[in-house]
Amino acid sequence: MAHSIELLLDPDSDAAVRRMWAALLSDDLPSQGAHRSNSNRPHITLIAAARIDAGVDAVVGGLADRFPLTVDVGATVVFRGRRSTVARLVVANRELLALHRDLHHLAAPFVDGDVVDHCTPDHWTPHLTVARRVPDDQLGRCIAVADDAGQGAAVTATITGLRRWDGDAREDVELIGVRRDRGR
Template sequence: MAHSVELLLDPESESWVVGIWAALSAAGLPSQGAIRSGTNRPHVTLVAAEHISPEVDTSLASILPADPLRLGLTSVVVFGGKRATIALGVVMTDALMSVHREVAAATTPHATRVFHHARPGDWTPHVTIARRVPGDRIGEVLGTIGVVGDGVTVAPQRDATAVALRRWDSDTRTDVVFGG
């Protein structure tokens, strides 16, 4: 299983993303909303690894800056091929990269096998909308969330704020939230 350290969104932005999940579910399409765990929330993964020890918690508690960390949720990105992940991109800012580097530095000594896509330099910040989307259904997902349709492409955009960090433990299906 995978463990992670994530940024959580402000309530309004979280609600907006959950609305996208609901629209996909209502259309019978893959959606993160299909995950029925009480800890399932929109987030930006900063670090993902095979295992992250709770020993990192003291360090994580002090990382999120006192000033709000602004996040720009922007155009849709598609990762993968036959089974794709569809997500909202997050604008890469100096402040976001700084938090990512700090979380990676704090977490790495307490982690087993940090996944390459979460390492500084290889990381693409995003908020997942749907996973395991068959290639032939990607267009339906994009149409449902209003990205494509009738020959028009519209990129969803929203200013959001990171209000907390959390460490997700997939083995125990629990999370520890810092801040917010």
């Protein structure tokens, strides 16, 4: 099962993404909101790999002074595959790119196997997933509903934390940031 290290949003930004999820659900469309586990929350994946050892938890604390970090959330984007993923782009500013690069450097000794290509520095497309496994016949509607719920235009979001997702144990560990209500 996949492991990852992810950025977390402040409550207002988290709620804005959840509104998009809810709008998709109310229109009977695929949505990240369909996943009801407590660990399901809006996030920006920095690293994904087959396994990330928990030893990484002790070394990433040095990045705490980089938070909070303000980013712009831009247009809707579609990642094509057998079924598509609909997401909102996160504008890759200098601070976000430096955090991504530095985290990769710190985490490298704890990553088992290769980091997923689309998460490596120079190949990363930061984004917030709105819906996964969207069939082609629902793609247009999914984009329109997500755009309407997200008001279509760029918005500012605040990144307040960092977590490690352990896909084998199916648990998340907050590494930086204050534990708060997960909106459930």
